[in-house]
Amino acid sequence: MAVERTLSIIKPDAVAGNLIGKIYSRFEDQGLRIVAAKMMHLSREQAGAFYAVHRERPFYNELVDFMTSGPVMVQVLEGEDAINRNRVIMGATNPGEAAPGTIRADFAETVDENAVHGSDGPETAKTEIEFFFKSDELCPRTR
Ligand code: RTP
Ligand code: MG
Numbered sequence: 060m061a062v063e064r065t066l067s068i069i070k071p072d073a074v075a076g077n078l079i080g081k082i083y084s085r086f087e088d089q090g091l092r093i094v095a096a097k098m099m100h101l102s103r104e105q106a107g108a109f110y111a112v113h114r115e116r117p118f119y120n121e122l123v124d125f126m127t128s129g130p131v132m133v134q135v136l137e138g139e140d141a142i143n144r145n146r147v148i149m150g151a152t153n154p155g156e157a158a159p160g161t162i163r164a165d166f167a168e169t170v171d172e173n174a175v176h177g178s179d180g181p182e183t184a185k186t187e188i189e190f191f192f193k194s195d196e197l198c199p200r201t202r
Pocket of ligand 1: 113170172176
């Protein structure tokens with residue numbers, strides 16, 4: 060398995076729930092390293108651009124409302140098979156369908172407010188990391 064990087068967001072519901080540390084522990088305990096991170100309160104323009112792929116979907120406006128409703132934590136996770144590994148740690152989009160022990164099963168209530176985002180493939184991971192971070196903001200481990 061190759062070492063990959065993926066873009067992760069702890070969404071406003073989970074930041075409001077004071078869950079940043081618990082969610083970071085899930086990443087670290089399951090083999091992902093945090094190599095960049097920043098807290099942001101997204102503008103409507105930023106959230107709309109980030110989720111532009113969903114622009115025609117019926118939930119788009121609510122998604123932008125939600126993602127701008129409070130601060131988020133944005134991070135780059137690195138590790139073996141990081142993109143898929145993070146998706147497994149997150150659980151299914153709908154918390155009601157998420158496997159026990161996943162972030163969404165344990166910390167989220169609804170499909171609209173589901174605690175975390177994670178890139179869904181290598182191309183989106185690259186685009187999403189570049190959306191939030193300059194290359195010199197990534198801090199790979201040196202020890
Ligand atoms: P994400 O992009 O946030 O990691 O989530 P995902 O891949 O699991 O789900 P995706 O299909 O990309 O949808 C993006 C986000 O839009 C909201 N959503 N609401 N009401 C609905 O049916 C619905 N479907 C999706 C969720 O916040 C989802 O994470
Ligand atoms: Mg997605």
